[in-house]
Amino acid sequence: MKKIETKFGEAFYEALVRGVTGISPDILRLMEEALAEEKSPPAQAMLEAMLKNVELAQKLRKGVCQSPGIPCIYVRCGPKMAGIDVKKITGESIIRATREGYLRPSIVHPLTRKNTGDNSGPGIPNFEIELDPKLEYLEAIVSFKGCGPELFNTFRTFTPESLGKNLEGFKRFLLETVINAGGKPCPPIGLGIGIGGQMDGAAKLSRKAISTRKWNDQNPDPELNLLEQDIRDRINQLGIGPGGVGGKTTALAVKIGIAYTHTAICPVALNFHCWVGRRFGFKFYSDGTREEIL
Amino acid sequence: MKRPVHLSTPLAPESIRNLKVHDIVTLTGTIYTARDMAHLKLKELKESGRPMPEVFAGGVIFHAGPVVKKADKGFTLLTIGPTTSIRMEPHSDFMGDLGVKALVGKGGMGDGSLRAFKKYGMVYLLAAPGCGVLHAQAVKEVRQVHWLEEFGMPEAIWVLEVTEWGPLTVAMDSHGNSLFHTIKEEGLKKLDALVKDWKRSSA
Numbered sequence: 235m236k237k238i239e240t241k242f243g244e245a246f247y248e249a250l251v252r253g254v255t256g257i258s259p260d261i262l263r264l265m266e267e268a269l270a271e272e273k274s275p276p277a278q279a280m281l282e283a284m285l286k287n288v289e290l291a292q293k294l295r296k297g298v299c300q301s302p303g304i305p306c307i308y309v310r311c312g313p314k315m316a317g318i319d320v321k322k323i324t325g326e327s328i329i330r331a332t333r334e335g336y337l338r339p340s341i342v343h344p345l346t347r348k349n350t351g352d353n354s355g356p357g358i359p360n361f362e363i364e365l366d367p368k369l370e371y372l373e374a375i376v377s378f379k380g381c382g383p384e385l386f387n388t389f390r391t392f393t394p395e396s397l398g399k400n401l402e403g404f405k406r407f408l409l410e411t412v413i414n415a416g417g418k419p420c421p422p423i424g425l426g427i428g429i430g431g432q433m434d435g436a437a438k439l440s441r442k443a444i445s446t447r448k449w450n451d452q453n454p455d456p457e458l459n460l461l462e463q464d465i466r467d468r469i470n471q472l473g474i475g476p477g478g479v480g481g482k483t484t485a486l487a488v489k490i491g492i493a494y495t496h497t498a499i500c501p502v503a504l505n506f507h508c509w510v511g512r513r514f515g516f517k518f519y520s521d522g523t524r525e526e527i528l
Numbered sequence: 529m530k531r532p533v534h535l536s537t538p539l540a541p542e543s544i545r546n547l548k549v550h551d552i553v554t555l556t557g558t559i560y561t562a563r564d565m566a567h568l569k570l571k572e573l574k575e576s577g578r579p580m581p582e583v584f585a586g587g588v589i590f591h592a593g594p595v596v597k598k599a600d601k602g603f604t605l606l607t608i609g610p611t612t613s614i615r616m617e618p619h620s621d622f623m624g625d626l627g628v629k630a631l632v633g634k635g636g637m638g639d640g641s642l643r644a645f646k647k648y649g650m651v652y653l654l655a656a657p658g659c660g661v662l663h664a665q666a667v668k669e670v671r672q673v674h675w676l677e678e679f680g681m682p683e684a685i686w687v688l689e690v691t692e693w694g695p696l697t698v699a700m701d702s703h704g705n706s707l708f709h710t711i712k713e714e715g716l717k718k719l720d721a722l723v724k725d726w727k728r729s730s731a
Contacts, residue, residue, distance in 0.1 A: 276550070276697065280656055283695075287659035300595050300607040300660035335606045338595040339681050347565065349680025380658065382612035382635065406723045413715040416708055418612050418635030420657040468722050472715040477657050478635060479697065480711050510658035 239318050241522040246374065247327045249526075253514035254302070254336050254378055256292050258528065260448040261424075261486065261511040268422055268476070268483035277481025284476070284509060299510040301380035302337040305359035308377075308446050312369030314520050320372065321361055328353050340381070362438070375515035375528060377445035383419035383506035386411070387440075389433060392500040404502065405468070411504055412469050412485075417478010420508030422486045424449055425469070428503040430493035439491035440505035448528070449487035449511065462488045476509075532695055538586025539629040545649050547698045549705040553653060554694030558671070558687060559588040559632070563611055565683035567619040569675065574622070581674040581685060585627030591616055592633070593682025595660070596670060603670040605688070607660030610634035613652070617641060624648030636699055636708035645702045652700035654707075666693035 235243075256262075262285075269281040291298035307324050331337050332353045341355045342348055388411050396403045412425070426444025428436040453459035466488040475481025486509065495501060515528030530552045535543055537557030547553065560582060562570070573580060594608035613633030620641035623631065629650055631637070634657040645651060655663060672687035699707040 279695065283656035283659055283662060287656070287662040290661040290665070294661060296661050296664075297595060297607050298660065299658045300593065300609045301611070335595055335597045338593065338607075340593075342680065347679075347683075349683070351680065382657075385612055385615070400726065402723055402726075405726055406719070409719055409722060413712060413719065416635065416712055416715075417654075417657075418614055420634065464726065468726065471718060471722060473718075474711060474715060477654060478708055478711065479654070479699075480707070508658055 236317065238520065238522065239323060242318055242320075242372070242518055243323045243327065245516065245518060245524050246324060247330060249514040249516060250327055250331055250376065251336055253376060254297050254331065254512045255295050256298060256512070257288055257509075258449070258511045258513045260450045261509065262288065264449055264486040265422070265509065268486065272476075272482055274475070274481050276479040277475045277483070280476040280479055280481075297336045297338075298512060299380055299508075300338050301382070302340055302353065303379045303381040303384070304341070305353070306377045306441065306445055307359050307361050308375040308442065309361070309363040310366055310369060310373040311363060312371055313367055314370060315372035315518070316365070318372060320363065320374065324361070324374070324376070325354060325359060328359060362442070371517045371519045373515065373517045373527070375446045376513060378512040379445070380420060380508045380510060383423065383508050386415035386419050386506045387504060389437060389501070389503045391433070392502055393498065394500070397500055407502065408465060408504065409468060409472065412474070413472060415506060416474055419506040420510065421474055421478060422476055422483045422509045424487045424489065424507035424511065425465070425485055426505035426507065427465070427488065427490045428492075428505070429490060429500065430495040431501060432495070433501055433503075435493050436501035436503040437505075439493060440503040443489035443491035444487070444505055444507045445513070446515070447489050449489070453490065458490050458492065462490055534692065537588055539588065540586070541629070541649050544629045544651055545702055547651050547701055548703065549698055549701050549707050551698040552695045553698060554692045555588060555630075555696065556691050556693070557588075557689070559590050559690055559693075560584070561590045561592045561594065561608070561684075561686040561688070562616075563591060563593055563683050564615055565679045566675065566685045567616055567622075570626070571619065571622055574626075580626070582687065587626075587628045588630045588632060589623060589628050590632045594664075594686055596681060596686070603673065605664055605667050605670050607664050608667060609660040609663050610655040610657055613637050620644035621647070624650055632696060636706065642700060642704055642706055645700060646704055649702045651698050651702060653696040654699040655696055663693070666690045
């Protein structure tokens with residue numbers, strides 16, 4: 235292995251262990267704010283247990299949640315860094331973290347259900363790479379979420395008719411899906427919404443939006459930013475609450491990613507994320523230095 | 529928060545019938561983890577008249593798959609937390625038939641489970657989701673594991689000794705009440721108004 239690859243591997247593993255033994259600082263802040271605003275005792279007790287768990291995980295250096303889900307890695311890479319075998323190195327780091335007990339071996343063959351024992355397997359981790367000739371560095375964002383929320387991910391292809399006047403069809407679909415998911419996706423949730431493209435495009439956008447953006451950031455598109463806030467506020471009026479016991483905070487964040495689409499359709503994908511957002515991201519330069527971004 | 533009711537395994541039938549939604553309990557004694565694969569295999573054993581790996585009468589099933597490490601003697605449990613219980617919805621009547629008295633998980637279960645809980649005198653206990661380290665604090669011993677080779681770490685049945693595990697919330701009781709059903713109905717009642725009065729929207 236090249237020296238630069240070894241350095242990248244070390245940086246990645248260290249960040250991974252830090253990432254899975256806590257939750258992202260932006261999410262932690264939103265959880266603390268949720269607790270400050272919560273009035274109902276069962277909801278308060280639930281949020282207190284969750285925050286205490288994060289504190290214990292950091293103190294004892296244990297995985298904050300037993301469920302690593304399917305790890306997702308988003309990479310952007312400039313030409314100088316194209317020689318690093320990111321897919322191989324990140325996959326090996328995940329196997330190492332599994333052997334060390336930070337991640338539960340949870341990956342199986344989809345039909346035989348045979349567990350590989352170390353979170354390896356074809357298509358694992360979920361890996362996206364984007365080449366950008368202008369970049370001087372390699373950027374990696376890694377996201378772990380429990381797999382429970384995946385059970386409630388939903389896709390629908392709208393038409394101009396079914397989108398409805400003032401997007402009423404779209405809004406009803408969103409809220410109905412969240413009501414039916416209830417306490418099951420480990421609320422307070424993050425909700426990623428992918429709109430546009432075709433089925434696969436919308437699905438990828440929905441996952442990327444909630445997995446890579448800070449949950450307290452603003453969408454650079456002011457219209458979408460407003461829509462994200464509106465949706466989050468409406469979801470929080472549903473009263474599902476932390477863990478589904480009722481309460482003020484059901485969603486900590488709603489993040490939308492869009493692509494343009496065909497004149498006949500509007501694909502919409504919803505990606506549920508539990509409150510246990512374990513993420514890290516950094517830029518890695520050719521001299522071996524790194525800069526944390528998440 | 530209410531004062532917790534302390535329960536020990538094997539659970540006495542009347543102590544479970546007495547529980548109502550919103551009550552808080554702690555558990556002490558032996559619990560069994562079981563997820564999708566374990567439920568399917570238990571059912572298969574039962575249907576073909578083969579012996580069960582454990583006696584489940586008065587028992588507690590935890591919908592969970594832990595992270596464990598092999599130790600010099602046996603296993604050390606690192607983290608454990610609830611998985612999404614609704615996947616086990618088809619098996620509630622079967623669990624009742626085996627004598628199981630409490631299911632512990634997250635997110636709640638459906639109408640079929642409520643019927644089974646009434647019929648057999650069972651409860652559903654909600655464990656705080658995403659709290660793998662917190663719940664592991666209550667586990668004092670890994671006593672036994674079944675089907676580890678066959679199913680892998682998450683889907684095996686882990687037999688665990690817990691002490692004052694909780695607080696766990698009674699979220700579904702044996703009298704037909706479900707916290708989740710009530711909350712869902714309230715949400716559905718608000719749905720039309722939320723969609724129609726969606727002001728300020730950019731779209």
